[in-house]
Amino acid sequence: MKEISLLEMLKCGVHFGHQKKRWHPKMKPYIYSIRSGIHIINLEQTAQKLEQAASFAVELAKKGGRILFVATKRQAQPIFQKAARETKMPFVIERWIGGTLTNFDNISKLVNRLKDLRDKKEKGELEKYTKRERLQFTEEIANLEKLVGGIENLSKQPDALFIDDVKKERTAIREASKNKIPIIAIVDTNNNPELVDYPIPANDDATKSIEYIVNYMAEAIKEVPRDKNEPEEKDKDKDNK
Numbered sequence: 001m002k003e004i005s006l007l008e009m010l011k012c013g014v015h016f017g018h019q020k021k022r023w024h025p026k027m028k029p030y031i032y033s034i035r036s037g038i039h040i041i042n043l044e045q046t047a048q049k050l051e052q053a054a055s056f057a058v059e060l061a062k063k064g065g066r067i068l069f070v071a072t073k074r075q076a077q078p079i080f081q082k083a084a085r086e087t088k089m090p091f092v093i094e095r096w097i098g099g100t101l102t103n104f105d106n107i108s109k110l111v112n113r114l115k116d117l118r119d120k121k122e123k124g125e126l127e128k129y130t131k132r133e134r135l136q137f138t139e140e141i142a143n144l145e146k147l148v149g150g151i152e153n154l155s156k157q158p159d160a161l162f163i164d165d166v167k168k169e170r171t172a173i174r175e176a177s178k179n180k181i182p183i184i185a186i187v188d189t190n191n192n193p194e195l196v197d198y199p200i201p202a203n204d205d206a207t208k209s210i211e212y213i214v215n216y217m218a219e220a221i222k223e224v225p226r227d228k229n230e231p232e233e234k235d236k237d238k239d240n241k
Contacts, residue, residue, distance in 0.1 A: 001054055001220045004047040012208040015041045017189030027189045030201035039189040041201050050213060053184045053198040054220040057160070061224040065159035066090060067184075068151070070172050075207050076164040076214075083218035084150065090158065091150035092172075101175035104157055111152045114144035160184060162217065165204050166191040186213055 009015065017023070017031065017039035030049075032042035057067060069091040071080035077093040084091035092100070100107050117137055120126050126137050161176050163169045163185040173195055176183050183196040186204040193199035203209035 001051070001058070001223070002216070004050060004216065006043045006047060009043050009046060009202075009209075009212055012212045013206045014046060014202045014209045014212055015043050016203045016206065016209070017041050022190045024190055024192050026192045026194055027187070027201065030187075030193070031189060041189065041203070046201050049198070049200045050202075050216060053200050054217055056182070056198055057162070057184065057217060058220050058224055060159055061087075061221050066154060066156075067160045067162050067221070068092065068154070068158035069162050070096065070169050071164035071210075072096060073165050073168055073204075075205070076210050079207070079210050079214050080162075080164060081150070083214045087218050087221040089221070090154040093150060094146040096169065096172045097147060098171060099175075100151075100172070101157055101179050101181065107148065107151070110144060110148045111154075114141065114148060114152060117141050117144070157181065163196070164210060164214075166193075166195055184217075186210065 015032070017027075020034055020037050020039055023031070023039055027039075030042055030045045032040045034040065060067060067087075067089050069080045069084040069089055071077055071091075071093055072095060081091055081093050083089075097107065097110075117126075118141060121137065121141065126134050129137070157179060158181060160182045161172060161184065163172065163183060166173065166185050166187055167190070169185075173183060173185075177195075182198070184198040185196040185200065186202050187193045187196065187199040188202070188204040191204075193201065200213055202213055
């Protein structure tokens with residue numbers, strides 16, 4: 001893994017937390033100081049925790065483990081999606097469907113429905129329907145793409161989750177915890193780091209901060225030799241063209 005740069009993290013604003021009044025007491029070990037009423041995160045702690053999280057992800061990837069990237073917050077969506085595709089990992093960026101982990105069989109049915117409709121469309125089997133019905137099928141495919149397109153190659157529950165915002169993705173965290181699935185997460189000063197297994201204390205709102213953390217994780221995972229027979233995520237942009 002490449003060396004973590006404290007200076008680069010500083011430039012990316014990784015150290016900026018939330019206002020003092022919004023802090024979570026469990027984040028105290030990771031806070032360096034207060035500046036203008038804003039908590040400043042200790043970047044040495046960030047570097048240490050980021051390295052630990054990346055090491056865990058690398059070991060998991062070596063065993064063929066699947067890490068589900070989860071980020072439904074607007075500014076984090078494209079960053080997590082890009083990293084997931086580059087690492088050939090599943091992702092959820094539109095909306096977390098309740099039961100994604102605790103009722104995986106039902107989610108699998110949605111995935112199968114998406115694959116079936118897409119296959120029929122490619123083979124021209126939907127042409128026998130009326131124009132209105134074909135439009136409805138097209139809309140259904142688009143909706144399913146948003147909901148489960150990022151996990152269509154996830155044949156079983158993931159081996160870990162990588163999350164951007166602990167508070168926003170609390171349902172995903174609750175389901176993962178119930179199923180004893182390890183959680184890696186960017187944890188800002190307003191969240192409880194004890195809710196996850198591998199907390200990375202950092203600014204979870206600023207785009208550059210998110211990019212630094214996620215890109216570091218992705219680069220570490222990409223260095224792991226992958227099995228050529230492992231299923232790959234489809235290139236959605238190419239499909240859309």
